[in-house]
Amino acid sequence: MAGQVVHGVNISHKISSSAEGEVANYNSDTPDRELVFKVTKDHFDSMAKAANSLLIAHGSGLFGCAAYLREPKPSSLYGGAGIGLYIFLFGLGFVFGVSGYGLTLLVRQNALGELIGAPVMRPRFAKFGYNAAFGFLLFSVLQLVAGVWGLIFTAFTL
Numbered sequence: 001m002a003g004q005v006v007h008g009v010n011i012s013h014k015i016s017s018s019a020e021g022e023v024a025n026y027n028s029d030t031p032d033r034e035l036v037f038k039v040t041k042d043h044f045d046s047m048a049k050a051a052n053s054l055l056i057a058h059g060s061g062l063f064g065c066a067a068y069l070r071e072p073k074p075s076s077l078y079g080g081a082g083i084g085l086y087i088f089l090f091g092l093g094f095v096f097g098v099s100g101y102g103l104t105l106l107v108r109q110n111a112l113g114e115l116i117g118a119p120v121m122r123p124r125f126a127k128f129g130y131n132a133a134f135g136f137l138l139f140s141v142l143q144l145v146a147g148v149w150g151l152i153f154t155a156f157t158l
Contacts, residue, residue, distance in 0.1 A: 044111065089147035
C-alpha cells in the first residue's frame with residue numbers, strides 16, 4: 001500500500017494506526033478526505049501545542065532572570081556576568097520558539113488549504129517550511145535544556 005502524502009508529509013502511519021480500527025482497510029487511491037483532514041489538523045495542532053509549551057517555558061526562564069535582576073542586592077548565586085548567559089539562552093530559545101510556532105501555523109494553514117482546494121504555496125517551499133519549523137522547535141528545546149542544566153550545574157557547584 002502506498003503511503004498517503006499530504007503536503008510533503010507521509011501520514012499513512014498515522015491513519016493505519018487508528019485505535020478504532022475503522023480505517024484498517026484504508027486505500028490510499030481513494031482517500032477519505034475527512035479522515036485525512038482530521039489527521040493533518042491533529043498533526044499540526046500537536047506541533048503548535050508543543051511550540052506553545054516551549055514559549056511558556058522560555059518566557060518563565062526570562063521572567064525568572066528579570067526577577068533576579070530586580071532584586072536590590074542580588075545574591076552571588078548567579079550573579080555577575082553569569083546571569084547574562086541564562087538571559088541569552090532563554091531569550092534565544094524564545095525567538096526560536098516564536099519562529100517555529102509561526103512557521104508551524106503557516107504550513108498548517110497551507111496543508112489544510114491544499115486539502116480543501118484553496119490556493120497553496122509551492123510544495124518545495126512548503127516542505128522547507130515544515131522542516132524549518134521542526135528545526136526551530138528543536139533548537140528551542142536545546143536552548144531550554146542547556147539553560148536548565150546550566151542552572152542545575154551552577155546550583156550544585158556552590
